[in-house]
Amino acid sequence: MSVTSEAKRPPTARADGGPTRTPAKAPPKTSGKKVAAVIGRIVALALIVFFAVGPILWMALSSFRPADELFQSDPSLIPSRLTGDWYREVFEGSEAVRWFVNSFIVAVVTTLVSVTVGTTAGYAVSRFEFPGRKVLLACLSVSYLFPAILLLVPLYLALSALGLVGGLFGIIIAHLTITLPLTTWLMKSFVEAVPKELEEAAWVDGLGYFRSFLTVTLPLLRTGLATTAMFSFILSWDEYLFASVIAQGQNVTAPVAMAGFVTSFDIRWGAIMALSTLVTIPVVGLFFVLQRYYEKGLTAGSVKG
Incomplete structure (x- = not known):
């Protein structure tokens, strides 16, 4: 029997009379290089966002920071309390x-x-x-x-x-x-x-x-x-x-x-x-x-x- 006829032969029925199921193909394996490339892009974008947005976020939070926290040796991103004194000084004193x-x-x-x-x-x-x-x-x-x-x-x-x-x-x-x-x-x-x-x-x-x-x-x-x-x-x-x-x-x-x-x-x-x-x-x-x-x-x- 030729190879062509073998390829066209219908699937053999099961012993119980039901149709034969074609086995599902295994999902393609993701190579390690692609995973590393995706992780590298995510890290690069995170660094860009950090250096672009970080100073603006720090500026905005510092505008609500109390005076005694502006010059701390170990500053924190989130102020311990929020104050509007600096905005009041800007609008009332200028x-x-x-x-x-x-x-x-x-x-x-x-x-x-x-x-x-x-x-x-x-x-x-x-x-x-x-x-x-x-x-x-x-x-x-x-x-x-x-x-x-x-x-x-x-x-x-x-x-x-x-x-x-x-x-x-x-x-x-x-x-x-x-x-x-x-x-x-x-x-x-x-x-x-x-x-x-x-x-x-x-x-x-x-x-x-x-x-x-x-x-x-x-x-x-x-x-x-x-x-x-x-x-x-x-x-x-x-x-x-x-x-x-x-x-x-x-x-x-x-x-x-x-x-x-x-x-x-x-x-x-x-x-x-x-x-x-x-x-x-x-x-x-x-x-x-x-x-x-x-x-x-x-x-x-x-x-x-």
Whole structure:
């Protein structure tokens, strides 16, 4: 009998007349290398989370820690008791509300201008050919090759000549020098991910460039707009270097005002921890609100086709 006929032969019935059961296959054995790789990834992720979240958690808990526990030789993560004295000192002994209002105004205006100008500029360099296009793209990329501190002196001299040093408008202009190149590059990649054929179909239907951009392209850029807005807001909200030089008097922002708690005779660590926690809350809240857009935006603008 051939091998083929043996393979096609039906299973032999059991002695009691019932059908013969095919034995179950044993589950594949997991190799030791795969287990070690999984454990290694878990440990690596745990370390990343620890070093990323650990300082923030320590800062938040220290803002509720009593004064006698801030400088213990054997500190514990959980305070023995919680106190709100540091927050009371921040709000009653300083102008914290004004600082946060200044930071909010600067960050929101900077974000709106950056997203608006960056979106239109990114659309222009992606869809049109015009003289100086390559030079513009080169300038946008070169702007991030040098640290921001190199722009501090010329930017201060320019704002001083215009009489804008000391006001919120001067801080906004300074922050735009940081956020605008970034938003333009990001939105350029997002616009390039939108098929141009959709706009061409709108042109055939009688829509011009501007109306096709508003009705066809812009709704498809929701992920890019949310991601870009979040980056712009965080950059402006946390910025210290430019604001510390340009802001004066009542127009200081919260990160700059935090330095006022460090004096020649004392460092008010409790108040610094409380103010730092308050500065972090809007950023964390914004991230959780726009998290799903942010996760999509990390890769959406890099895939074409």
